[in-house]
Amino acid sequence: xxxxxxxxxxxxxxxxxxxxxxxxxxxxxxxxxxxxxxxxxxxxxxxxxxxxxxxxxxxxxxxxxxxxxxxxxxxxxxxxxxxxxxxxxxxxxxxxxxxxxxxxxxxxxxxxxxxxxxxxxxxxxxxxxxxxxxxxxxxxxxxxxxxxxxxxxxxxxxxxxxxxxxxxxxxxxxxxxxxxxxxxxxxxxxxxxxxxxxxxxxxxxxxxxxxxxxxxxxxxxxxxxxxxxxxxxxxxxxxxxxxxxxxxxxxxxxxxxxxxxxxxxxxxxxxxxxxxxxxxxxxxxxxxxxxxxxxxxxxxxxxxxxxxxxxxxxxxxxxxxxxxxxxxxxxxxxxxxxxxxxxxxxxxxxxxxxxxxxxxxxxxxxxxxxxxxxxxxxxxxxxxxxxxxxxxxxxxxxxxxxxxxxxxxxxxxxxxxxxxxxxxxxxxxxxxxxxxxxxxxxxxxxxxxxxxxxxxxxxxxxxxxxxxxxxxxxxxxxxxxxxxxxxxxxxxxxxxxxxxxxxxxxxxxxxxxxxxxxxxxxxxxx
Numbered sequence: 401x402x403x404x405x406x407x408x409x410x411x412x413x414x415x416x417x418x419x420x421x422x423x424x425x426x427x428x429x430x431x432x433x434x435x436x437x438x439x440x441x442x443x444x445x446x447x448x449x450x451x452x453x454x455x456x457x458x459x460x461x462x463x464x465x466x467x468x469x470x471x472x473x474x475x476x477x478x479x480x481x482x483x484x485x486x487x488x489x490x491x492x493x494x495x496x497x498x499x500x501x502x503x504x505x506x507x508x509x510x511x512x513x514x515x516x517x518x519x520x521x522x523x524x525x526x527x528x529x530x531x532x533x534x535x536x537x538x539x540x541x542x543x544x545x546x547x548x549x550x551x552x553x554x555x556x557x558x559x560x561x562x563x564x565x566x567x568x569x570x571x572x573x574x575x576x577x578x579x580x581x582x583x584x585x586x587x588x589x590x591x592x593x594x595x596x597x598x599x600x601x602x603x604x605x606x607x608x609x610x611x612x613x614x615x616x617x618x619x620x621x622x623x624x625x626x627x628x629x630x631x632x633x634x635x636x637x638x639x640x641x642x643x644x645x646x647x648x649x650x651x652x653x654x655x656x657x658x659x660x661x662x663x664x665x666x667x668x669x670x671x672x673x674x675x676x677x678x679x680x681x682x683x684x685x686x687x688x689x690x691x692x693x694x695x696x697x698x699x700x701x702x703x704x705x706x707x708x709x710x711x712x713x714x715x716x717x718x719x720x721x722x723x724x725x726x727x728x729x730x731x732x733x734x735x736x737x738x739x740x741x742x743x744x745x746x747x748x749x750x751x752x753x754x755x756x757x758x759x760x761x762x763x764x765x766x767x768x769x770x771x772x773x774x775x776x777x778x779x780x781x782x783x784x785x786x787x788x789x790x791x792x793x794x795x796x797x798x799x800x801x802x803x804x805x806x807x808x809x810x811x812x813x814x815x816x817x818x819x820x821x822x823x824x825x826x827x828x829x830x831x832x833x834x835x836x837x838x839x840x841x842x843x844x845x846x847x848x849x850x851x852x853x854x855x856x857x858x859x860x861x862x863x864x865x866x867x868x869x870x871x872x873x874x875x876x877x878x879x880x881x882x883x884x885x886x887x888x889x890x891x892x893x894x895x896x897x898x899x900x901x902x903x904x905x906x907x908x909x910x911x912x913x914x915x916x917x918x919x920x921x922x923x924x925x926x
Contacts, residue, residue: 428448790815824911848865893909
């Protein structure tokens, strides 16, 4: 605005007159520029700007109004930077401008009508600009105060989540439990020899949260092919078909398939699949009843899945943080201790055999501790790769631990193309890691047998050793057993810990084991 009025002055008056008042105006601008929000300096600066504008206008022979556009600056500054005294500063500036304009109009006499019109126009424009600036300031303040910081917002949301979770029926946010309850509810409305709840797995394949069938079912889980699953997921509409979604079922005989999407808001969170060996079994009324049940269960399932994801992210981040702290802290310090012992051994005189022996024993213990820390770091950083799968992660960990401890590792891996939920895979991996670690640290075994059988929603992880057995485990080993039991309970899996003949221990965790398969002992006999 300063450059604008300078140009207008050069066009309307001479050089010296314009430069003089521009210099005075620049001096009046200094307080408002350096401290616009100051309660005293800012207000005095704005008053000085108004005074220079009106005095410069009065000093002109023809009352040229080239300085009047600058009235928008002090009035706008009063609105933007006036703080809690915006109205006072704005009122002072407007009052001074009006009084000065009135005085100038009187000085102009009969020839001041044109000046009056120009002065009032710029006063109105400056007032409108000030009102707009004041509104903008309030809007900015409101948006700043109403938008909490990311951690504050996260704290508020997590606090609300904790309070809501405690008030939920059953006090649980377990996706598998909610999916099982939903299947029981659906089977009250429609006939279904086989049923399942599938949800997104982060790719083009669905994961099986729960199923209800007399035998294990190899469900179709791909969304890439044109079929009932893909149509229901994309359209968010119930679909029926006469083609079975069970790849393990014989194609002989008629079948009726019903796929109902679980929609929460505008997002598809899962699918309910029902199959019966009767043609045309699902009527429009039945489909509507299942859709109503799915609509009420979709929000519960999405809440549980979101909670599971938040918990998994928090757990993963905490494990990575601990791994970094151990690597950068204790591990480095132990390495320095080892170097110090090596230096001390080099400085010992030849006849100090007893001290040398003590230092060598201490160096061996430090080396053992460093090895333990490295294995702990590997365990903390181990995760289930979404491309490699659960069995690959367990096998990799077993090979690494076996190589470091001198164990002969025997692997039996069987994993289908379908995947378990990520949180469930993570818990099963931790249980397997704890079992393998106990065998390495406490069993004094020579052989380690690891069996992984994953066919969602079924999974069986078994770790056996030929060591001293459960009785030989110390307090640390028994604490590990408690942790495994808690993890198995969290994913609604059964945990068995039993002696292995002729000696050793077997730890088996079974997830969603069908009754047709029997117990772990039965499976082993098979």
